[in-house]
Amino acid sequence: MFEYLNQAESIKNIVTIGSMVLLFIGLFGLLTQKHFIKIFISIAIMETAIFLFFIGNIFNKNFTAPIINDGFKNVAIMNDPIPHAMILTAIVIGMAVLALGVSFAIEYYKLTGNTEIDKMNEMRH
Amino acid sequence: MSSILFIALPLLFGFATPILNKFGKNAVVYTSTFMQTFLLYLAFTLLSSTTATIEIISIAPPLGISFVQNEISLFFVALFTLLMTLFSLYYIGHRKTNAYKNETKFFILLNMLLASSIGLVLSSDIFNIYVFFEIAGISSYILSAYTKSSSALEAGLKYLITGAIASVFLVFAITLIYLHIGSLNLAVISQGFETLPFNIKLLISILLLVGFGFKVEIFPLNFWVVDVYQGSTSLINALFSGIVVKAYLFVFFHIVYLFLPSGEFSIFLVYLGALSMLVAEIAGLRQTNLKRLFAYSSLGQVALIFTAFAMQNADAVQAALFIAFAHSIAKFIIFLSITSIQKEHSSFEIETLKELNSPFIRAIMLIAMLSLLGIPLFAGFIGKLLILKSLAVSSLIGVVVIIIVASLIEAVYYFKLAGFMFTKSEKKEKLKIDFSQKLVFSILAFLLIVIGVAPFLISGFLRESATVMLDNSAYILTLIGGN
C-alpha cells in the first residue's frame, strides 16, 4: 500500500477525495442547518473545499515556485501562476460576501429577534 | 472611443464619490446622470460601426482579457445604458419628495450595477465573467436590503444566501474547466470543450446550469425571486427585472452556444423553460399583492426568453431579443409607476388600484400590460409571434401549447388588474407626477408603441445580432485570429 502512496498520482486522488468530503460536509450543513451563522459557515466550508481541490490538483511536485531569484531563471520547471491569482481573487470575494451577510444577519436579528431561516415570514404568502 | 469607458467611468465615479460628496448631494446625483448620458451617447456611437472589434486589456487574447464589441453585445450595452439613464432621470423627479437616506451610496451602487451588467455582456474571459457576476450580485444584495426594514433585510438575506451558493457552483465549474482545458479564454475553451470525455462535459454543464440557474430564475431554482421582489422597493425591482436578469440570461446562453454548439442539451433546456413559465404563471393567479403578482409575471416572461434562447437557431434568438427588449421596457414602466403610486398609498394590495386617480399612469400601465400580453400593435406581439412560429417549425407542439396556456393565464390576471384600474369608484385626490417622470414614462411608452407598429425598424438589426450570437467561428476568429 505504501508504494501506491509514493506515486505522484496518488496525492491527487487523496486531495480530490478529501476536498470532496469537505464539500459534502458543507453541503449537508447548508441543507440541514437553520441558523444564519451556521449557513454562512457551511458556505465558507464549501468554498474552502473547492479551493483545496483546485490547488491540490494543479500542483506538480517536481516543479518549483514561480519566482525568479538569484539568477534562477528556468521557467520550464516552474509551477503555474494562474491558479494562485484566481484563488486569491476568489478568496477575497467570498470573504467580502460573507462579511456582508453577517452584517445583514446582525441587523435582522436586532429588528426581529429571529435567527432561524425557516421562521422568516415577514412577507405574507 | 473604447468600450472600456463603460466600466472605467462608473468605477471611477464610484471610487471618487466620497470626495464628490463634499460638494453636496446634488453634485453626486447630477454628475452621475451626466455620466450616464455620456455613456448612452458612446453606446450609440459604437453601434454605428459594423465590424466586430476587440478591446485589449493589458495583454492580447488568448492569454489576457479582452472585450468583444459585436452587434449583440452592443445591443445589450445600448439597452442597459438607455434604461439606466431613464432611471436616473426618473429618480431626479422622485427625490424631490422621497429622497433616500444616504443617497450618495445609492448612486455608487447604481453605477456599480450598470458597470457590472455591461461588463458581463462584453467580456470574453470566463473568470472575468465570474468577477462581474460577483460585483453585480453584491450591489444587488445591498440594493434590495437598502431601506433596512425587516422585510427588506429578509429579502437581502435570502438573495445573498442563494447568490453565494450560486458562486460556489460557478467557481467549481471554472476550476474544472481550467484543470481540463487549460485556458480561461472563451474562444480557446470552446475549441477544447468538444474534445473532453462525455463525463466531464456533463459534470461541467450541470455545474454551470446550477450556478447560472439561480440567477437566471428557472424552475426549481427560483424560489427566492418573489420574496426578494416583495421585500425590495419597486424602484429596485425595475432594475432587477429590466437590466440585471437580461445580462445573466445573455451570459448563460453565450456560454451555452460557445461550449455546446451542436445543441446537445437544448431540448432539455427548452422544456425546462416552458415548465418554469407554466409554474410561474399558475402561481401568480392567486396573488393579491401587486409586487408579488408582477414578480411572478416577470418570472414567466424570463422563462419565455429562456425557452427562446434555448432553441439555438437564428429565428428563435431573434424572437428572444425582441421579447427581452419589450419586457425590459414594459417592466420598467410597471415598476416605476408602482413607485409613483406608492407615494400616496402605503399598502400594495391590488385593490388599491381602484383608488388610483391619474389618467396618465393608467394609460401608461395599460400600454405596458398590453405589450406584456402580446397584443398586436405593441412591442411584445412580434416577439411572441416569432417564438411560436419557430417552435412550430421545429415541431415542438407541446411547448407551443404550454406557452399559449401560460399566456392565457397571464391575460386573466392582467385583465383583473385593468378592471380594478378602470372602475369608477371613490378616488383620492389627483396624483402629481413630476415633469421628468412624465418624460421618462412617455419615452418608454413611445418606444413600445413605435416598435409595435413598425418592428421592421429594428428587426433587421436583431436578426444580425442573433446570427452573430450563434456564429462561433466568427467569434473565435475575432478573438484569437483563426487558429
Added chain:
Amino acid sequence: MSIKRTLPTSTISGFTLSAVLILTFLKILLENLPSSIHRAGDELLKLNTQEGVANAVTTVVVYFRGFDTLGEIAVLFIASLGIGLMLSENSQCEIKAESNFMLKTASTLLFPIITLYGVYVMIYGHLSPGGGFQGGVIIASAVLLLLISHKDFEVPHSVIVLLETLAGVSYVLIGLIGLFTLDIFLGNFLPHDVAQMGMLVSGGIIPIIYIIVGVKVGSEMSMIVQNLIKRGENV
C-alpha cells in the same frame, strides 16, 4: 424499555439516492484527473520575464489579469460600503471590561512592528511571495489587535476615507493613462527593463499598483473590522 425507531422509507431512499449520486460524482472526478496539459500559465511564465518582475504570481495578479483585481477591489469597496450602511450608527457597542495592563502595553508595542511587517510584505510583493492583499490584511490585523485591547481606540474615519478614495481613483486613473498612451487599458507604460529584475524599482506600474491595492485593502478591512466590533450589538 428501549424505544425502537424505524427509519421511514423516504429517508432510506433519500440516503441511497444521494449516496449513488455522490459515488458517481466521485468516480467521474477520480477517473478524469487532469494530466499535465499545456496550460495558459506556462505561456504567461515565459512572458513574465519581459516585464522584469521576479514574482510571476504578482505579474499575473496585477498585470496580466489586472482587470480581475480591479473588479475584486470594487467588490471589497462595495462590501465595506454595505457593512457601513447596514450597521446603524446609533448603536454603539461598549466593551465593558477594562483590559489588563499587560495586554495594553504589549499590543501598543506590537502594533508598529506588525504594521511595519505588513508594509514590508506590500512593498516587496513583486520580489518575493507577498503583495498588496497579504500586506493589507496584516495591517488590518494590527488594527484589530488595537481595537480589541483598547476600549476607546477608534480608527480616524476621515483618514481612512481619504486613503481609500485616493487609492481607488489612482488605480482607475493608471488604467486610463495606459488607455490614452498605449491604447491598452492597464498597459504597462512605465519603463520595465529586464535588467532591473530583482531590484525594488522594476516592473513599471506593477509594484505601484500592488501598493495601491495594499493601501485600499488595508483601509477597507480596518473599516469592516471596526464596524463589526463597534456597531454590532452584543448578540
